[in-house]
Amino acid sequence: MSIRRRDFFGASLAGLGIAAAPGHLLAATLQKGFTHGVASGEPSANSIILWTRYVGGEQTSLTAEIAEDSEFGRVVARGEAIASAQTHHCAKLTLAGLVPNQWYYYRFRAPDGAFSVIGRTRTLPVGPTAAFRMAVMSCSNLPFGWFNAYAHAAKRDDIDLVIHLGDYLYEYEAGRYPKAQYALAGRTLDPLNETTTLDDYHRRYAVYRADADLQRLHQMFPMVTIWDDHEFANDAWRDGAENHTSKTEGRWDARKSAAKAAYAHWMPVSDAPYASYDIGDLATLIRLDTRIEGRDRQIDIAALLNGAADMGAMIRTLRTEIWPDPARTMLGHDQEDWLAAALKASTARGKRWQVLAQQVVMGSLFTPPEVSEWVAPASPPEVRAALEAALAIAKAGIPANMDAWDGYPAARERLLQSARAAEANLVVLAGDSHNGWASDLGGSTPAGVEFAVHSVTSPGFEAYFSAPPEKVASALVAASPGLKWADTAHRGYAHVTLTPDVVRCEWGFLDTVRQRSTALVVGAQASVTAGSNRLCLD
Numbered sequence: 001m002s003i004r005r006r007d008f009f010g011a012s013l014a015g016l017g018i019a020a021a022p023g024h025l026l027a028a029t030l031q032k033g034f035t036h037g038v039a040s041g042e043p044s045a046n047s048i049i050l051w052t053r054y055v056g057g058e059q060t061s062l063t064a065e066i067a068e069d070s071e072f073g074r075v076v077a078r079g080e081a082i083a084s085a086q087t088h089h090c091a092k093l094t095l096a097g098l099v100p101n102q103w104y105y106y107r108f109r110a111p112d113g114a115f116s117v118i119g120r121t122r123t124l125p126v127g128p129t130a131a132f133r134m135a136v137m138s139c140s141n142l143p144f145g146w147f148n149a150y151a152h153a154a155k156r157d158d159i160d161l162v163i164h165l166g167d168y169l170y171e172y173e174a175g176r177y178p179k180a181q182y183a184l185a186g187r188t189l190d191p192l193n194e195t196t197t198l199d200d201y202h203r204r205y206a207v208y209r210a211d212a213d214l215q216r217l218h219q220m221f222p223m224v225t226i227w228d229d230h231e232f233a234n235d236a237w238r239d240g241a242e243n244h245t246s247k248t249e250g251r252w253d254a255r256k257s258a259a260k261a262a263y264a265h266w267m268p269v270s271d272a273p274y275a276s277y278d279i280g281d282l283a284t285l286i287r288l289d290t291r292i293e294g295r296d297r298q299i300d301i302a303a304l305l306n307g308a309a310d311m312g313a314m315i316r317t318l319r320t321e322i323w324p325d326p327a328r329t330m331l332g333h334d335q336e337d338w339l340a341a342a343l344k345a346s347t348a349r350g351k352r353w354q355v356l357a358q359q360v361v362m363g364s365l366f367t368p369p370e371v372s373e374w375v376a377p378a379s380p381p382e383v384r385a386a387l388e389a390a391l392a393i394a395k396a397g398i399p400a401n402m403d404a405w406d407g408y409p410a411a412r413e414r415l416l417q418s419a420r421a422a423e424a425n426l427v428v429l430a431g432d433s434h435n436g437w438a439s440d441l442g443g444s445t446p447a448g449v450e451f452a453v454h455s456v457t458s459p460g461f462e463a464y465f466s467a468p469p470e471k472v473a474s475a476l477v478a479a480s481p482g483l484k485w486a487d488t489a490h491r492g493y494a495h496v497t498l499t500p501d502v503v504r505c506e507w508g509f510l511d512t513v514r515q516r517s518t519a520l521v522v523g524a525q526a527s528v529t530a531g532s533n534r535l536c537l538d
Helices: 005-020 148-154 198-209 212-220 252-266 301-306 311-322 333-348 369-373 381-395 409-421 469-479
Strands: 033-041 047-055 059-067 075-084 090-096 103-109 119-122 132-137 161-164 223-225 275-279 283-287 353-357 426-430 436-441 448-452 483-487 492-498 502-510 520-529 535-537
Touching: 033 103, 033 119, 033 198, 033 212, 033 223, 047 059, 047 075, 047 103, 047 119, 059 090, 119 212, 132 148, 148 212, 148 492, 148 502, 148 520, 198 212, 198 252, 283 333, 301 311, 301 381, 311 381, 333 353, 333 409, 369 381, 369 469, 426 436, 426 492, 436 520, 436 535, 448 520, 469 483, 483 520, 483 535
Parallel strands: 132 161, 161 223, 283 353, 353 426, 426 448
Antiparallel strands: 033 047, 047 090, 059 075, 059 103, 075 090, 103 119, 132 492, 275 283, 436 448, 436 483, 492 502, 502 520, 520 535
């Protein structure tokens, strides 16, 4: 690099203008010109997707250029991108012909000569690779707090790629999640209603992407992103969602199409719903869609039990017929077949690790019997009813969360069997749950390990249980075979380092999300050695 990274980082922020100042999220969405910084994503060894937003006329042609130096004295590629009203003035393109394993600088130029802020990105390595470092994040609900995890990661020198596992934003109307009394001042949503139309989703992305820390993170690193349910609606599946009512919110396919379009406009992503990325000879990173592409509807435990004349008989039917049904799928059969082939191809090419970047927790989590003691007596009746149902199915050997892989056990076993057949060194990354988990996968026949990450801001179990978090975590580990570690008290993100012999995960715990702070400690570490498919807790 021609200038020190910290000098570049500080100088380039000046180009962010009003969006860099706290409390001006809505104002930033109304600007003209370059309004939301820059972003890059889905790198390969010789290409990268570049993104920006420029508000001008109905349509504006922008020039993107990528250089080896921050002064752009050695430009290596240029291209044109169109910012139009149809894409909410977002523009992106893929630039190719780059050198593997190299940091680059990039920017956009408008027809009037104005430049965007300068971004920094890098390509993936080829051949022998000693190490590769990733920041892994999920679940960033804007009114719950500051994106301090993004701010902390953006300052690091030891990240090659950021992976965001979904719930990049939330669809709820203002005052629902969080309730108005818990929403942080200055973290105002737009629109105030729930997002259901293309314009709604566009505006919600605009207010999230106006956050200075999120812009900074995109500016400094390339990102691989995956949508989860809240980019659409809570507990979404292929043909609907828990938080979608067709009678009042229109057809689900129309809402899903609008959410997909807004995501494609606002994010540095390709149109492929799932894909793989080779990281030298070290790993294949495989990006899955466990949410929208092929998922069958979640089992509604409450509806089954509430409508049962004989609860015991219904639980037996659930345990023996409904829950283990091999026809039910999380990925869809096309994606299942693609993944099995991708795992085999990765090991055949000599890649040491096969890393699945996907949305929901794969390891099993069972409701511990102590849970009834953790809820305040004044809790709403529906909370008590849900706990009673969870305890009843736990006694029958059924895990708690039907929205995670636990709700699709046959599909999970097919995936793990594909990993075994490929002789993979499988590492699964997961988000969605807002808490931190480390699990062995595959039971008595090891198939891989899972590192599941905390949320950026969304509350975890600590918000719902009165018991000390360490007691909650200990009981969950005791009740859940395969679960080796849990944390239910912190917000943060994970730092994952791949080397030929070991993959190590460090969970970073934030000091707070209610105030701006980058105070963070490494709260836990776990690793897996190549060939073992078993966790080692540090």
